[in-house]
Each structure stands twice: as structure tokens, then as C-alpha cells.
Amino acid sequence: MSKLNKKQRLKIYNDWRNGNKSLSVIASEIKLNRSTLQYMVNLIDRHGIEIYDKSKELFTKEFKEKAIVRSLTGNNSINQLSLDLGLRSNGILYNWIREYKKNGYNVVIKKKGRHSVHESEEAIPNIAQRFREADPATQRRKLEIAYRQCLRKKTKRLGSETSQEIAQAVTELRQEFKVSLDYIFTVLAQNKDLPLIARSTYYNIIKPKDKPKRKKPGFLSRMKEIFDYHQRRYGYRRVAMQLRKEGYAVTDRAVRYWMHKLKLKGRRRNKRKYSSYKGTIGKIAPNLIHRGFFAIRPNMKWYTDITEFHLNGQKLYLSPILDGCGGDIVSYSISRHPDMI
Known part of the structure; x- marks a missing residue:
């Protein structure tokens, strides 16, 4: 929404409000998502065009936390809640909720500007400590040594291994160290001296062979x-x-x-369903709706269709007329013929 200025937003809103263009047509013209435009016109309808006069707002931690809690525990949708709070974009609250869950269900306010040298130096030991806990260097060395030993047992010299032998060595490491396949491939890929195969090749080698063919039974x-x-x-x-x-x-x-x-297939008699379609009859009306079915005023757009019902072995056809503003039934007709005569 940032690429639209106030004048463009006002023009879009007036075109939609006056019924000159539907939001689908406007969205295709300006290459924007229709849901984004829908939120924009609803926001202007609720708070006025002056909502975009404000400079970029800095929301407090308490405000974000209340909005997130209302969204996760309330009955209103995120779009409806964003309209109530007067947020300029419906994606703001989505981003808050994503960061909230990412930070362990805590609201974290990021500091503006560059981090100081002292903060960076304090953060380095913590990151290194977490890395050592998740991926200890001693375990990596043990894994590399065991991998070399497995390959030496299977081949005369390192570097002449086949894909079959490498796959067997990887399988033995998984069973010995009780680690995942991702961890093994990550460790081995860090050492360029160790031979390695692609993950897809490994799965093709270890997958079970084709089952023996069934014996033909006596029946x-x-x-x-x-x-x-x-x-x-x-x-x-x-x-x-x-x-x-x-x-x-x-x-x-x-x-x-x-x-x-043995290709023993039963015979089927296709029962052709009744179809009253006889091709194009009459002239095709021009497309004035362009899939913009919603109307902002009553009696502005009417729609109709024919529905077929099966009752007591007979067919009945219902043709209601709906108002595009509220979906009310303006009128309807019932007939025993699809042409409603």
C-alpha cells in the first residue's frame, strides 16, 4: 500500500463508492491484491481519508500485546480487529503475531539504530554456547573418524569408494551414534576431504528391492x-x-x-444423463459485471440462475432473483420446464 499516495487512494475509494468500478477491476488495473484494496476502502469508510495523513506510528509494547491477545482469544477476525484499531495495513497485525510466536510468546520491541560494540561482544558467547550445545565439536570429530574407519574397512584406500559402500557407511553411523541423517550429511559436507553421495542416491540404494512375484493361486x-x-x-x-x-x-x-x-474387466453400460443444452441460442450479453458481484446500493445489480430439483420422479426448476447488495430474494419463479415457460 505504500506505493499509493493519498490522491490515488481517494480516487480508488470514490470509484468504488460510486459504483463506477469494482474492486476486482481496479486491482487488475493497478496490479494490487484485491483483499488489500478491500481493506483500504473499508478503513477509509471507517476512519476517513485522514487516517493516511498521520506519520508512521510507533506502537508501544502494551498496545501490541493487547492487540495480539485480542486477536488470539477474541472472536473477531484479524482484518476486523485491524480496522477497529485503525492500522493502515492488514499485514501489520499478522507480522506482530508471527514475531510474538517466534519470540516464545513474548512481545519484543526492536531498538532503532545500529547495535553498540558492547552489545555485540556480549551476544557472541551466547550464540557460540548455543551452537556448541546443539552441535558439539567433539561429536563431529567422532563422526568423521568413524566414517573414515567404516570406509577403510570396505575399501583398500580412501578415495576409491563406490556409492554402495558410502551408503552402507552412513547407515552404520546412524545406528551407532543415534543421530539423524540430516546431521550426518551436514557434518560430512563440512569436510571436503570426505567422500559423499547425494541424499537421493542414498535413498535409492537403501530402499527395499522389489518384492518377489506372487505365485499364481489355484483358483x-x-x-x-x-x-x-x-x-x-x-x-x-x-x-x-x-x-x-x-x-x-x-x-x-x-x-x-x-x-x-489378467485384465478381466466387467461390462458397463453408460447411462447418458439428461442434458437440455442445445448449443448457443440467441446472442451472448456483454460482460458488464466482471465478477464484481457486490453492489453498494439496493436494486443496482440483480442476478438469477435456474436450479433443477427431483421430486417424486419429476423435475422442477426454480429461478430466484437475488439483489447484489444484501443477497435478498427480490422475486422467484417455479416451472416444470427449464425454459421457465
């Missing part, structure tokens, strides 16, 4: 006979039911598998 010939006897009308459920009646211990799933394997 296949009888299954085909049942399927052909009933003129290919039976599906796998009815074929399985007939096999069980004859004493075969089979499941629906097994019959479905072998029928699909």
Missing part, C-alpha cells in the same frame, strides 16, 4: 470360468463371493488383484 481357472459364465457382468466382489461359496478361501482383495492382472 484362477475357476475365476475365469465364473467370469465368462456370467457374460463378463460380475465384478471382483461377486466373483469372490461365488468362489467362497464353492469352498475357496479367498479375499476380495486377492480376486481384485488377479482380475486386474
Whole structure:
């Protein structure tokens, strides 16, 4: 919203208010999101265009905390709450909530300007301490040594490893050190001397091989006979039911598998649904709405459509007329024919 000045905002608001253009058309013209424009016109409608005369506001910690608590515990949406608070953009409150959760559900006010040298020196030991706790150097060294030993056992000299041997070494490290695969690949990537494979290659190597093919069961010939006897009308459920009646211990799933394997597909008669469409009849009216269905005044935009109902074996057609301002039903008509005659 910062790229629009006050005059442009006022023009957009007047065009929308007077019904000259819909917000969808305006959004496509100025290359802005429609929801952003909707919030802007609602804000001007609530607080007036003077809301944009104020200089950039600096919100206090207490104000942010109250707004965040109201948003997380109240029934109002974030957009509605932003309008009540008079925030210039609906994204301000979203950013506050994101930072609030990121900082452990605490409101942190960032200091303006550059950090002092003393603050930077005090922050360095804390960051280093957290890094050592999350990723100890001793554990990294142990991991690298164990990786080299695994590869030496599998090959005569370091540097001639195959992808299969590297994948086996990585798997042994995961089992020995009880660490994640991400951690192992991160540590190994930091040492350029250690051979490494791509993560996708590792998964392709360790994934289980294809399962052995199923042995053909003894009921296949009888299954085909049942399927052909009933003129290919039976599906796998009815074929399985007939096999069980004859004493075969089979499941629906097994019959479905072998029928699909042998391409035994039942016949289906397609029932064409009734369609009254006969092509383009008459002339097509010009597109005056441009998907801007909302109207700011009653009797400004009316809409209608035909809905088909099935009642007692017959069809009934309802055509209501809706007002675009409040969605009220202006009138309606009911007919037994889709042309409403």
C-alpha cells in the first residue's frame, strides 16, 4: 500500500463508492491484491481519508500485546480487529503475531539504530554456547573418524569408494551414534576431504528391492470360468463371493488383484444423463459485471440462475432473483420446464 499516495487512494475509494468500478477491476488495473484494496476502502469508510495523513506510528509494547491477545482469544477476525484499531495495513497485525510466536510468546520491541560494540561482544558467547550445545565439536570429530574407519574397512584406500559402500557407511553411523541423517550429511559436507553421495542416491540404494512375484493361486481357472459364465457382468466382489461359496478361501482383495492382472474387466453400460443444452441460442450479453458481484446500493445489480430439483420422479426448476447488495430474494419463479415457460 505504500506505493499509493493519498490522491490515488481517494480516487480508488470514490470509484468504488460510486459504483463506477469494482474492486476486482481496479486491482487488475493497478496490479494490487484485491483483499488489500478491500481493506483500504473499508478503513477509509471507517476512519476517513485522514487516517493516511498521520506519520508512521510507533506502537508501544502494551498496545501490541493487547492487540495480539485480542486477536488470539477474541472472536473477531484479524482484518476486523485491524480496522477497529485503525492500522493502515492488514499485514501489520499478522507480522506482530508471527514475531510474538517466534519470540516464545513474548512481545519484543526492536531498538532503532545500529547495535553498540558492547552489545555485540556480549551476544557472541551466547550464540557460540548455543551452537556448541546443539552441535558439539567433539561429536563431529567422532563422526568423521568413524566414517573414515567404516570406509577403510570396505575399501583398500580412501578415495576409491563406490556409492554402495558410502551408503552402507552412513547407515552404520546412524545406528551407532543415534543421530539423524540430516546431521550426518551436514557434518560430512563440512569436510571436503570426505567422500559423499547425494541424499537421493542414498535413498535409492537403501530402499527395499522389489518384492518377489506372487505365485499364481489355484483358483484362477475357476475365476475365469465364473467370469465368462456370467457374460463378463460380475465384478471382483461377486466373483469372490461365488468362489467362497464353492469352498475357496479367498479375499476380495486377492480376486481384485488377479482380475486386474489378467485384465478381466466387467461390462458397463453408460447411462447418458439428461442434458437440455442445445448449443448457443440467441446472442451472448456483454460482460458488464466482471465478477464484481457486490453492489453498494439496493436494486443496482440483480442476478438469477435456474436450479433443477427431483421430486417424486419429476423435475422442477426454480429461478430466484437475488439483489447484489444484501443477497435478498427480490422475486422467484417455479416451472416444470427449464425454459421457465
